[in-house]
Structure formats: structure tokens, C-alpha cells
Amino acid sequence: MPLAISFELSDRDLEHFNQALAKARASAGSKTADEIIAAASKLLIEADKVEVPDFIAERLDRLDALIAMSRDEGWHLPEEDRQRVLSALVYFADPSDVIPDHVPVLGYFDDAIAIEMCVKELKHEIEAYDEFCEYRQGEAERRGLDPATVGRADWLEARRDELVDRMHRRRNRQTGSGYGDSSGYARKGYTSAFRPGLMRVR
Numbered sequence: 631m632p633l634a635i636s637f638e639l640s641d642r643d644l645e646h647f648n649q650a651l652a653k654a655r656a657s658a659g660s661k662t663a664d665e666i667i668a669a670a671s672k673l674l675i676e677a678d679k680v681e682v683p684d685f686i687a688e689r690l691d692r693l694d695a696l697i698a699m700s701r702d703e704g705w706h707l708p709e710e711d712r713q714r715v716l717s718a719l720v721y722f723a724d725p726s727d728v729i730p731d732h733v734p735v736l737g738y739f740d741d742a743i744a745i746e747m748c749v750k751e752l753k754h755e756i757e758a759y760d761e762f763c764e765y766r767q768g769e770a771e772r773r774g775l776d777p778a779t780v781g782r783a784d785w786l787e788a789r790r791d792e793l794v795d796r797m798h799r800r801r802n803r804q805t806g807s808g809y810g811d812s813s814g815y816a817r818k819g820y821t822s823a824f825r826p827g828l829m830r831v832r
Contacts, residue, residue, distance in 0.1 A: 647743055654721040661723055663700075666716050669723035670697055677738055689742040692749050692756065693722070694827040699759040702826055704766060704786055708794065711755060718748035754804070758797035763823035765789050770824070777824035 661669075670693065677690055699705050700715045707715065721744045749756060766786060770777035780786060 644747075647740075647747060650740075651721050651744065651747070654723065655717065661720070663712075663716055666719050666723045667697055667700055670719045673722050673741065682738055686738045686742045689745040689749075690738070693741075693745050695756055695759060695825065696748065696752065698825045698827045699755065702759075704780060705759060705762055705790060707755075711794070711797075715752060715755065718752055721748070754797045754801040757800075758793040759825075760823070762790055762793050763825045765793075767823035778826070 674690060674694055674697070677686075682690070696715055696719060699707060700712055700719070722741065766780060766789075767777050769775075769785060769789075770780050
């Protein structure tokens with residue numbers, strides 16, 4: 631039988647995680663984009679080998695989306711937006727977790743909170759990418775193509791540019807929302823559209 635538990639992070643709690651994020655960004659200053667993405671990918675690969683609670687799996691799926699959007703040739707984020715995503719991913723390139731990942735059940739809890747904070751910051755980027763993946767899936771099926779093989783076709787690039795433009799407008803208008811607005815995964819569940827991700831669960 632499901633059990634609903636909710637908790638609120640205080641300003642002091644948030645400051646604790648903000649400091650951890652800042653520390654990770656400082657220590658990852660010399661890492662390349664490929665190294666940052668590889669480190670975040672390693673966390674997902676290791677987590678995929680064990681059973682994790684659903685609330686953690688949902689956040690890991692959002693991390694999978696962040697990694698995918700940063701290297702998806704079809705999406706091809708503008709460099710400024712890609713740097714925003716990489717800046718969020720550097721936390722997962724720092725081996726000094728608040729809770730070591732090997733601790734059963736709780737090992738990924740701090741990662742889940744960090745992902746939640748990144749998701750809030752990158753809400754519009756994630757929503758736009760999810761819509762792009764759904765559009766690519768639908769168009770590939772309509773045209774009889776394998777979405778995994780679809781590159782930067784004209785119809786794909788036009789939709790991407792439209793979504794990136796709308797993403798920027800939404801981000802500029804944003805007035806802020808509370809933590810817990812998980813940028814689409816609570817609303818829609820795992821995306822069923824193709825994306826070049828790492829997780830088994832879709």
C-alpha cells in the first residue's frame with residue numbers, strides 16, 4: 631500500500647545544499663564538458679544496477695534528461711543554454727557526496743535533492759526538451775523512421791528552434807515557483823518518447 635510522505639526543506643537546509651553545489655562547481659572548474667557529463671552518467675549507470683525507491687528513480691530520470699539534452703545532436707542546445715545545464719551537472723562530478731552513494735536506499739537521497747534543485751533551475755529547458763523528444767518520436771513514426779537514427783532534419787530543426795525560442799521567453803517571464811515543482815515528471819510521468827538516455831526505465 632503506497633505511503634505518502636512530504637517534507638519541506640528550510641532555508642537552512644537549502645543553504646546546506648547550495649553550499650554543496652557551490653563547492654562542487656568550484657572543484658569541477660578544471661573539468662571539461664565531456665568529463666562532467668561522463669561523471670553524471672556514471673552515477674546513473676551505478677544507480678541503474680540497484681533497486682532505488684520510486685521517488686529517487688523519478689529524479690534520476692530527470693538527471694538522465696539533463697545528460698541527454700546536453701549531448702543530443704538533434705536538440706543541439708545553444709552554447710549558453712548548454713553551459714547552464716553543465717553548471718547543474720557538476721554537482722554529480724564531485725565524489726564527496728553528502729551521503730555516499732553506496733549506502734543502501736539513502737545513498738542517492740542527496741543526489742535526488744540536488745537534482746530537484748537543478749530541475750527547478752532548468753524547468754523550461756527540460757520542458758522544451760521533453761516536447762522536442764515527443765515531437766521527434768511522432769514525426770519519426772509518421773515518416774517511418776527510427777527516431778534513434780534521426781539527425782538534424784529540416785523539420786526537426788525548425789521545431790527545435792521554435793521550442794528553444796519559447797523556452798527563452800518562458801524563462802525570461804518566470805517569477806519563481808516553490809521546490810517540488812518537478813518540471814513535468816510529476817505531471818506527465820516518465821517520458822515515453824525517444825531520447826538518447828542511459829536509464830532502463832522510461
